[in-house]
Amino acid sequence: AQTVTQSQPEMSVQEAETVTLSCTYDTSENNYYLFWYKQPPSRQMILVIRQEAYKQQNATENRFSVNFQKAAKSFSLKISDSQLGDTAMYFCAFMLKQGGSEKLVFGKGMKLTVNP
């Protein structure tokens, strides 16, 4: 079974500081995708960053970067220069392909609060 684990339910950080959100996953597949999604109070899930498992280079999107450790099945998100607008729920997700289906499997999420 494919599972995604986010062990930290909640974190807080001061504005302008750096914070790292952890995620581990379990799969027997070799080629897959990993994602971090952000969900503000509006409920809309917004893609933060995506990593393709066959790429060794860690993905980066402006202030957001990942530390992808394929052997350890670890996929952490680093947010640099935290901003008040980063306050949200963050979900790690694994993209599962089986037969003709493609679907995201999500972790339970982590609540991040950025304090002024």
Next chain:
Amino acid sequence: GAGVSQTPSNKVTEKGKYVELRCDPISGHTALYWYRQSLGQGPEFLIYFQGTGAADDSGLPNDRFFAVRPEGSVSTLKIQRTERGDSAVYLCASSKRGAGSGELFFGEGSRLTVL
């Protein structure tokens, strides 16, 4: 429209009633997904459409849940004989070809409350 649109935004119903939730995906997106998000949990997969057909409905919890996408665009999630445990936010997402090839665009969800 520019994004994925879901209606209603909020729905309160009584146990045993029938409800329909509507999703209008981004124009041109062939893949459409329904997810259910219970309080304090991550979204759980319900069903995946590629065009008009359900390519994967393995996440539908039981036969009270059904979804259609007759013209390959708008989709309706239908729940019969609602139960209190059905209370959740139902999220819809669309994509050009599927999750692995690009980004999933989510709507703001429909919050269902079953009294």
